Amino acid sequence: MFLRTLSPRLSLTFAALAGAALLAACGKAExxxxxxxxxxxxxxxxxxxxxxxxxxxxxxxxxxxxxxxxxxxxxxxxxxxxxxxxxxxxxxxxxxxxxxxxxxxxxxxxxxxxxxxxxxxxxxxxxxxxxxGGVEGWWIPKYVADANPGIKTIDDALKHPELFPAPEAKGKGAVHNCPSGWNCQITTGNAFKAWDAKKKGFVLVDTGSAAGLDGSIAKAYERKEGWLGYYWAPTSILGKYEMVKLDAGVPHDDAAWKACNSKTECDKPQKNDWASxxxxxxxxxxxxxxxxxxxxxxxxxxxxxxxxxxxxxxxxxxxxxxxxxxxxxxxxxxxxxxxxxxxxxxxxxxxxxxxx
The missing domain is CATH 3.40.190.10 (Periplasmic binding protein-like II)
Incomplete structure (x- = not known):
């Protein structure tokens, strides 16, 4: 996940310390x-x-x-x-x-x-x-979800690059990534490859910082534009801007996540939901x-x-x-x-x- 020092970045720093994303482990604690x-x-x-x-x-x-x-x-x-x-x-x-x-x-x-x-x-x-639990994945604004009830999953969203316009790539859709240095930047990049988003007309946008990621959501809301990208809960941004988490359409596979999806060197990442x-x-x-x-x-x-x-x-x-x-x-x-x-x-x- 993120691991901010243990929250926005909670699956970042933690993930590095544990050798996998913070959310890598499944199973219910006693x-x-x-x-x-x-x-x-x-x-x-x-x-x-x-x-x-x-x-x-x-x-x-x-x-x-x-x-x-x-x-x-x-x-x-x-x-x-x-x-x-x-x-x-x-x-x-x-x-x-x-x-x-x-x-x-x-x-x-x-x-x-x-x-x-x-x-x-x-x-x-x-x-x-x-x-x-702590929740992470790809999200879209509620107003986009309401206007497009057929978009429930990541696959659904990737059929419509025109709904999520890239700020600097005309005609392309955008998937907003985590800031550099956060583990979720790695997992989102691998998800982008796993869902073959490039071939579907999307580019992966580097948001630069936590403020940049938050600002991209705020800007989309102010303009009532489409937005697609990684985020997590609970956070103040999701309290201020109503967002809908997309269904990954697949369960979390912990072994595959640890072996590839959470690694920088991951040649063939597979579709994989984030663990709670x-x-x-x-x-x-x-x-x-x-x-x-x-x-x-x-x-x-x-x-x-x-x-x-x-x-x-x-x-x-x-x-x-x-x-x-x-x-x-x-x-x-x-x-x-x-x-x-x-x-x-x-x-x-x-x-x-x-x-x-």
Missing amino acids: EPAPAPAPTATPVAAACGKVTVANMNWQSAEVLAQIDAFILGKGYGCEVELVPGDTMPTLTSMMEKGEPDVAPEAWINAVRDPLDAAVKEGRLHYAAESLKD AEVFTVITDRFQKAGGPAVEYLAKRSWGNDTVNGLLAWMSDNQATGEDGARHFLKTQPEVWEAWVSKDVADKVRAALDAA
């Missing part, structure tokens, strides 16, 4: 049920101190801030946010048992050692942070045992990409910090987060929001 907390233990006493990884991409940052607010104000935990990134955070948790919580852990690239740590009881999977990234909250055994009712919250706290996309779009439009985004979410979407907690905890969180 979700051991957290140990029930004794109801007689006072919430604050049961929770105590907890360290939460504040990872350095937007969706993980705002989720860490939401957790910090709810754990602190709702459960009486003494919360410390610590800087984090997927690989170093999970490695530290596996080797040192700290920090206590990784709110948004993209686990595919470290599945084997992480599953081993879970099996040994050193770490535990809590909620699936992103219930939809599994994204979990991971907690240490110490906190599993000491966190009390707060552990139950982390076992329930899960949200969908549409919710995250919308929140990230609001944050980008308002140049908001993760803390700003957390408060905005808690104030405006109680119907989402109140399902994660008891009424008593929800009352405490609302009171803290009103007092702020």
Whole structure:
């Protein structure tokens, strides 16, 4: 996938570290049920101190801030946010048992050692942070999809180069690629070859940077023009501009992906869907045992990409910090987060929001 340092580029840097795209691994991670907390233990006493990884991409940052607010104000935990990134955070948790919580852990690239740590009881999977998983593939604007209901798959789109005009190649269609240095630039280039897009009248457009890729979507929307290319979710762009992911028309073949589709030197890539990234909250055994009712919250706290996309779009439009985004979410979407907690905890969180 992307691996931004673990998000836009989450399947980039990660993929390089793991020897394949971040989303290379398939299969469902175990979700051991957290140990029930004794109801007689006072919430604050049961929770105590907890360290939460504040990872350095937007969706993980705002989720860490939401957790910090709810754990602190709702459960009486003494919360410390610590800087984090997927690989170093999970490695530290596996080797040192700290920090206590990784709110948004993209686990595919470290599945084997992480599953081993879970099996040994050193770490535990809590909620699936992103219930939809991390999603990547080729997308088109919704207005194009609505006007052309026959376009459902990548093959369908490639029959119509006239609907996706290349900015600098008259008469050609365009497939917009990832920025240079991201693993998704490799996988998109191989997909372009696998679907024989050149022979179908398309050129592969180098977007140059993350800003260039985002800007190409924004420009297409402003002009109501066609756009076809790689993107991923959850992101602020997909919260601001409604896009439709095209069906690859084939399943994900992990062996073929690792052998060729994710490699720079891939002579004969095959049509291959992108794997969905599994994204979990991971907690240490110490906190599993000491966190009390707060552990139950982390076992329930899960949200969908549409919710995250919308929140990230609001944050980008308002140049908001993760803390700003957390408060905005808690104030405006109680119907989402109140399902994660008891009424008593929800009352405490609302009171803290009103007092702020």
